[in-house]
Amino acid sequence: MSKLLVIDDDIDMLDLVRATLEKDGHQVDTEVDATTIQPSKCQQYDLLLLDVMMPSENGFSLCSRIRSEVDCPILFLTAKAEDTALVQGFGLGADDYIKKPFSIAELRVRVNAHLRREVRQPTHTLSRSGVRFNMQEKMAIVGEDTIFFTKGEYAISEHLALHIGQVFTKEQLYEAVFGFDADGDSSAIVEHIKNIRAKLKAYNLNPIETVWGVGYKWRKDKIL
Incomplete structure (x- = not known):
């Protein structure tokens, strides 16, 4: 409960x-x-x-x-x-x-x-493009710093990092992260992505790439 x-x-x-x-x-x-x-x-x-x-x-x-x-x-x-x-x-x-x-x-x-x-409980960590994901504690870490992501921002970042190089539409991201589809989902994803980028920019990191007309992906390389 x-x-x-x-x-x-x-x-x-x-x-x-x-x-x-x-x-x-x-x-x-x-x-x-x-x-x-x-x-x-x-x-x-x-x-x-x-x-x-x-x-x-x-x-x-x-x-x-x-x-x-x-x-x-x-x-x-x-x-x-x-x-x-x-x-x-x-x-x-x-x-x-x-x-x-x-x-x-x-x-x-x-x-x-x-x-x-x-309540999901993954038991491993993942490192991508300078960002380390603690998938048990749901934390993103750069160097020694924990990035203050909201739940939604963390979930989107983790999902993209897990499927590195794969392009997701806004609708696919919303459904994958939150498990359903409804009006306004695209706006939610756009704003979450903006906030993720702003927080990672402070560390000179820009791992999420916009594929124009399609959606977003986590870069395979480490372009900053």
């Missing part, structure tokens, strides 16, 4: 999400006021669902405030599907977003896909 926290000022939405996810066997706690949420509270949960548009403190602000101390997946519930909003959310460390209005099936599939990915 996974433990989830849902934060939304809409009581009806909270009741719907709680009832839906409890049917899958999860323990679901809810809050209506983001300003009362502290990182220490969030650390006990396996996944957070944050509404973007809340009057007291919006989901973006809350994510920014807690992300450095919270290691679980963070998903946004949002009616804001514009690219600028998605860029902002992923830049703050979100792992995914669910656009309102959403179906019950989509909510269940997205949440459970992220939770399944959390």
Whole structure:
């Protein structure tokens, strides 16, 4: 059983999400006021669902405030599907977003896909182009430094590195990493890739290549 926290000022939405996810066997706690949420509270949960548009403190602000101390997946519930909003959310460390209005099936599939990915337990490491992947701890390391990837960023990097030289479309990457397909997936992958590149650029690394008109691949060589 996974433990989830849902934060939304809409009581009806909270009741719907709680009832839906409890049917899958999860323990679901809810809050209506983001300003009362502290990182220490969030650390006990396996996944957070944050509404973007809340009057007291919006989901973006809350994510920014807690992300450095919270290691679980963070998903946004949002009616804001514009690219600028998605860029902002992923830049703050979100792992995914669910656009309102959403179906019950989509909510269940997205949440459970992220939770399944959390419990995978590979037992080996992988080194590619200066990046070392600890696949047990789900950590990416360059030299002596651990790269602060979100769950989604790490999963995409690991998948590309495991299949070095193979080109994946945005849709294929999303399905491979999260286990399902839905509207908006391409935007999620694009923003995750941007963030991965920005974090590796600090170490003069650029292992992910864009294959124009197709998708992305991890370079076979060590071009910096």
